[in-house]
Amino acid sequence: MRLGKRTGRRQVHTVGGDIVLAIFLVIVGVFMFLPFIYSIVQSLKPMEELFVFPPKFFVRNPTLSNFKDLLLHTNNMWVPLERYIFNSFFVSVAGTVGSVIIGSMAAYPLAKFRFPGSALYEKIIVLSLLFVYNVTAVPQFIIMSKLKMVDTLWAVLLPSMASSLSLYLMKNFMSQLPDDLIEAAKIDGAGHMKIFLGIVMPNVKPAWVTAVIFVFQGLWNMQTDSYIFTESLKNLPTLLMQISTGTVATAGISAAASVILMLPPIIVFLISESQVVETMAHSGIKG
Amino acid sequence: MKTDFKNIGKQIVQNRTLYLMMLPFTILFVIFTVLSVIVAIGLGFTSYNLVEAPQFAGFSNYVRMFLDDDLLLKAVRNTLVFAIVTGPLSYFLCLFFAWMINEFPRYIRMLLTFIFYAPSISGGVFIIWTYIFSGDSYGFINSFLMNLGLIADPIQWLSDTTYILPIVIIVQLWSSLGTSFLSFIAGLQGIDSALYEAGAMDGIKNRFQELRYITLPAMGPQLMFAAVMQIGAAFSVSGICVALAGNPSVDYAAYTIVMHIGDYASARYEMGYACALSTVLFTAMILTNEFVGRFLRKHTNL
Numbered sequence: 326m327r328l329g330k331r332t333g334r335r336q337v338h339t340v341g342g343d344i345v346l347a348i349f350l351v352i353v354g355v356f357m358f359l360p361f362i363y364s365i366v367q368s369l370k371p372m373e374e375l376f377v378f379p380p381k382f383f384v385r386n387p388t389l390s391n392f393k394d395l396l397l398h399t400n401n402m403w404v405p406l407e408r409y410i411f412n413s414f415f416v417s418v419a420g421t422v423g424s425v426i427i428g429s430m431a432a433y434p435l436a437k438f439r440f441p442g443s444a445l446y447e448k449i450i451v452l453s454l455l456f457v458y459n460v461t462a463v464p465q466f467i468i469m470s471k472l473k474m475v476d477t478l479w480a481v482l483l484p485s486m487a488s489s490l491s492l493y494l495m496k497n498f499m500s501q502l503p504d505d506l507i508e509a510a511k512i513d514g515a516g517h518m519k520i521f522l523g524i525v526m527p528n529v530k531p532a533w534v535t536a537v538i539f540v541f542q543g544l545w546n547m548q549t550d551s552y553i554f555t556e557s558l559k560n561l562p563t564l565l566m567q568i569s570t571g572t573v574a575t576a577g578i579s580a581a582a583s584v585i586l587m588l589p590p591i592i593v594f595l596i597s598e599s600q601v602v603e604t605m606a607h608s609g610i611k612g
Numbered sequence: 613m614k615t616d617f618k619n620i621g622k623q624i625v626q627n628r629t630l631y632l633m634m635l636p637f638t639i640l641f642v643i644f645t646v647l648s649v650i651v652a653i654g655l656g657f658t659s660y661n662l663v664e665a666p667q668f669a670g671f672s673n674y675v676r677m678f679l680d681d682d683l684l685l686k687a688v689r690n691t692l693v694f695a696i697v698t699g700p701l702s703y704f705l706c707l708f709f710a711w712m713i714n715e716f717p718r719y720i721r722m723l724l725t726f727i728f729y730a731p732s733i734s735g736g737v738f739i740i741w742t743y744i745f746s747g748d749s750y751g752f753i754n755s756f757l758m759n760l761g762l763i764a765d766p767i768q769w770l771s772d773t774t775y776i777l778p779i780v781i782i783v784q785l786w787s788s789l790g791t792s793f794l795s796f797i798a799g800l801q802g803i804d805s806a807l808y809e810a811g812a813m814d815g816i817k818n819r820f821q822e823l824r825y826i827t828l829p830a831m832g833p834q835l836m837f838a839a840v841m842q843i844g845a846a847f848s849v850s851g852i853c854v855a856l857a858g859n860p861s862v863d864y865a866a867y868t869i870v871m872h873i874g875d876y877a878s879a880r881y882e883m884g885y886a887c888a889l890s891t892v893l894f895t896a897m898i899l900t901n902e903f904v905g906r907f908l909r910k911h912t913n914l
Contacts, residue, residue, distance in 0.1 A: 338715070338819055346712050353709070354727050357786065361730065363752070364740045379755040431637035434630040441620060453645050454840045455897050457848045459870050463877040463886045464648035467655070470662060472643075487640035490791070517629040539791070546735025548851065551878060562735050566855070569739050579739055586736035594733060598722055605791075605798035609833020610840065 364587065367580035368392070375576050391577035395585075398568070398578055404556045406564075410585070413560040416481050417544040424486040424540045425533050429495050433521050436499035437507060447496075451610060453489045458543075462551060469552065480552035485544055491536035497607040498532035499525060534597050535604035542590045561586050649894060656888035661881045673888035684889075686864045687872040690777065691847065694868065695900070698781055699846030702788035706838060709789065710796035711823060725797055732790035738855055741783050745769040745856070776857050776865040784852050788845065792838030799834035803827060832912030839904045847897050850874070869893055 367375070369387040399406035435443060458465075465484060466475065474480045502525065510520045526533070550563050565586055569579040594601070624631065656673055658666035677684055713724045731737065744752040747768040754766040769775045803826070811826045828835070850870040853859070857866040869889065877886040 342819065343715065346715060350709075350712055350724060354724060357731060357789075358727050360737055360740045360744070360786075361734070363744065364737055367740065367743065376750060379759055380750050380752060382752075427636040427640070430633040434627075434634050438627070438630060440623070440627065440630070449646070450641075451840070452898070452901075453641075454837075455844045455901055456645065456649075456894070457844045459850060459874075460844070460848045460890065460893060460897070461645065461648040461652070462870075463873055463883065463890055464651040464655070465644055466877065467651055467662065467883060467887075468643065468648060483640055484644040487637055487644055489641065489645065492637060517627075517633070521633070542733045546733070551874070565736050565739065569742065569855075576743060580743075583736035583739045587734035590733040590735075591730055594729070595726060598726060601794060602725070602798045602801070605794045606802045608791075608795040608837050609799065609831075610836040611833050 361587065364580055364583050368577065368584045370577065370580075372577060391581040392585075395578040395581045398575075399564070404559075408557055409559060409561050409564045412478075412558060413545060413562075416478055416560060417541050420482045420485045420544045421537050421540045423482065424488050424491060425536050427486055428488060428492045428536060429526065429529075429533055430521070432492050432495035432499055433517075433525055435492075436496045437502075437504070437525075450489045450493055450496075454493065458484065458547075466551065475552060476554050476558070478553075478558060481544070481547065481549050485540060485547075488536070488540050488543070491540055494539075494604055494608060495529065495532045495536055497609075498529045498604055501607060502528055531600035531603040532607075534600045538590075538593055538597060538601060541593060545590055546586075652887040652890040652894065654887075655884050656891045658884045659882075660884040660887075662883055663881075666884065669884060673885045674892075676885065677889070677892070683864065683867070684869075684872060687867050687869045690865075690867055691849070691869040693777065694781070694784070694849045695843075695846045698784050698788065698849070699842055702785050702846075703792065703838060703842045705785065706789055706793040706842075707796050707835075710793055710800055711827070713797065714800040715819075721797075725794070728789045729793060731787040732793075738783055738787060738852055741779075742770065742856055745779055747771060770857050771862045773863045773865040776861060780849075780853055780856055780866050783856060784849060787852065788842075790841070790845070792841045795834045795837050795841075796831070799831050800827065803830050829911075829913050832908060835912060836905060836908050839908065840901060843897055843901050843904065847893060847900075 363382070366382065366384050368391050369389070370384045371386055371388045371390060374381065374385060396406050399409070434440070435447060469475050469480050474483070506524055506528070507520055510524050515523065546562055547560070548562050548566065549560055550566070553559055553563070561582070565579060565582045568575050568582055655666060657669060657671070659669045659672075660666035709728055713721055713728070716724065746752070746754065747766060747770060749755055749758060749766045751766065751769070753769065754763070757763045758766070767775070769779055807826050807830065808822065811822060816822050816825060848870050850868050853861065853866040853868060853871065859867075859871055861867060870893075873886050873889045873893070876882045876889070
């Protein structure tokens with residue numbers, strides 16, 4: 326089958342075209358990736374190299390002093406750096422686990438059963454994919470303030486647990502599971518919960534891995550300053566914003582902070598890329 | 613399948629486990645998404661400061677948008693620039709790069725996918741753009757241009773109103789190859805290779821014809837999904853503007869509706885007016901989505 330694809334496509338593809346494509350992609354790829362390299366390089370530059378003229382792209386005497394300074398800088402504030410990192414990890418991990426549990430539990434009935442209102446439910450989920458969190462921020466803030474959730478971690482955790490994107494992706498993936506698999510288990514006397522945990526979830530691993538990654542990315546990168554005012558509850562992105570709006574002297578430490586911030590989502594994606602792509606194959610909206 | 617309305621009660625009891633499984637998500641979704649839309653529409657007709665009870669104010673918030681809010685015009689203009697320029701442009705870039713990357717063998721494809729996708733998931737890295745475009749001679753671009761002798765004095769990239777919006781657009785595009793891009797990558801791999809073989813026999817001559825007559829029509833569902841995601845992102849641009857140009861930016865050159873709404877809500881506590889603005893923003897997004905959806909249904913195999 327793979328061979329068939331190759332011979333079939335070769336007919337309309339020229340070698341010259343392949344080379345032009347490759348060169349173009351390399352140039353754009355360098356542009357896309359350069360800011361990451363530059364961030365890492367900047368974070369390793371000692372103070373005197375950050376302010377030489379003309380500026381050099383590469384670092385001559387790499388040092389970790391910016392990372393040490395970041396620790397010192399935050400030690401002078403009320404809240405130590407570890408606290409921001411802990412908050413970021415805690416919220417991201419707890420929110421991701423919660424979101425995947427409640428999202429997959431809701432995805433299974435929607436994927437495999439029809440009940441009064443199921444079509445409407447699905448339509449609303451698809452429509453809500455439009456509403457990125459900062460569009461609903463104001464009414465959400467009003468609701469949170471009535472529920473006394475403002476300035477607690479719940480304000481960040483609970484809304485992201487009801488992620489319609491991860492529900493939608495898991496539901497589409499589950500729809501592809503053969504009905505016979507579920508019917509056979511039913512005949513063996515398994516209940517809905519047992520079928521869900523024993524058969525559905527192991528078979529849709531790429532879908533919930535993808536949900537884990539998307540929710541984690543969202544929470545890890547989230548600016549929480551409109552909901553959280555207490556310094557000891559703030560996370561890394563908020564700290565980075567506070568540092569980078571400061572004076573020029575913070576150029577090195579804000580590069581260090583952005584390196585710490587960018588690594589976890591990138592590593593997580595790199596490990597699970599093929600599962601994410603497999604899930605996204607079912608991301609299309611039909612009808 | 614038709615719903616059997618006579619035995620609804622019995623069905624619900626029979627399938628109670630299924631309903632219970634959906635309950636936690638449904639509760640949170642209703643509170644934070646459905647209710648927030650309803651609250652925005654409702655409070656849009658009131659004047660409300662979060663402390664006292666809301667006062668019914670009729671259409672006065674909506675009238676005020678037109679008559680008594682000069683800054684809104686600027687915010688709308690900038691938001692439309694994003695919605696009209698970066699929205700479609702990043703949509704086509706997602707498709708274009710996904711299509712090009714798909715031509716390569718598996719491991720190169722995975723590496724390229726990673727490189728193009730990475731900017732969209734690294735929340736903090738766009739800070740580095742403030743150093744690249746820094747206004748003094750230590751700025752990367754400035755020193756580069758000065759070395760070449762193209763400019764004599766450093767350019768204030770992020771505080772000169774001619775450059776602010778274009779720079780924000782470039783950085784926005786750089787970081788916009790996200791979920792839609794992955795959806796295209798996956799969709800392209802899922803297209804049946806028999807279609808391409810048949811196309812080659814039917815006289816398709818080059819890869820552009822292949823894209824136009826085979827690939828795009830087969831990608832309907834992905835194109836639809838990506839449209840929803842891009843519309844959502846294009847209308848709600850704000851984070852990158854604040855990070856690069858500050859809030860308020862010089863002469864409000866990178867000021868958007870989401871920032872305007874946030875300003876009324878968090879600085880002035882005029883929740884009624886902020887909700888009315890949010891309602892207008894929802895409506896614009898839903899209408900755009902409907903319009904794009906109709907276009908795609910007509911031109912692809914949906």
